Amino acid sequence: MGTLCVGMGTNSTRRVVRGQATATSRSLWDGVYTEEQAKRGEEMYRKECASCHGDTLVGGGGASPLTGGTFLSNWNGLTVGDLFERIRKTMPQGALGKLSKQQDADVLAYLLSFNKFPAGKTELQKQVEFLREIRFEATKPDSK
Numbered sequence: 001m002g003t004l005c006v007g008m009g010t011n012s013t014r015r016v017v018r019g020q021a022t023a024t025s026r027s028l029w030d031g032v033y034t035e036e037q038a039k040r041g042e043e044m045y046r047k048e049c050a051s052c053h054g055d056t057l058v059g060g061g062g063a064s065p066l067t068g069g070t071f072l073s074n075w076n077g078l079t080v081g082d083l084f085e086r087i088r089k090t091m092p093q094g095a096l097g098k099l100s101k102q103q104d105a106d107v108l109a110y111l112l113s114f115n116k117f118p119a120g121k122t123e124l125q126k127q128v129e130f131l132r133e134i135r136f137e138a139t140k141p142d143s144k
Helices: 035-048 068-075 080-090 101-114
Strands: none
Touching (some): 080 101
């Protein structure tokens, strides 16, 4: 049986399954959500998340920031699916599972929008297996 390595942080972090790195086909820079989805997510965020994470996503009072250098470096090298699962399994605090997978995807789209990742033409999906194919890259990769 192989190893699964998932960390919170460096550019060298990568997913290893059964001794092989799994390739992901897209990154956040490819426009993986729509502006409309991010707007729905903002409404849900204001209703369910802002009381802990703040109106400007900076966290506080024990809630982690959802924007800025620390947030970006914590998720850099992982996948959007990893972040989606963290949201789905741990939020909202005190009411786990309150939001549907679609609402979680919408909130995630808002977080991506707030962090200046570009919107695209298709909505962020709610199935984690598809979201794991999207790399979380904190900085835009060089054009080829």
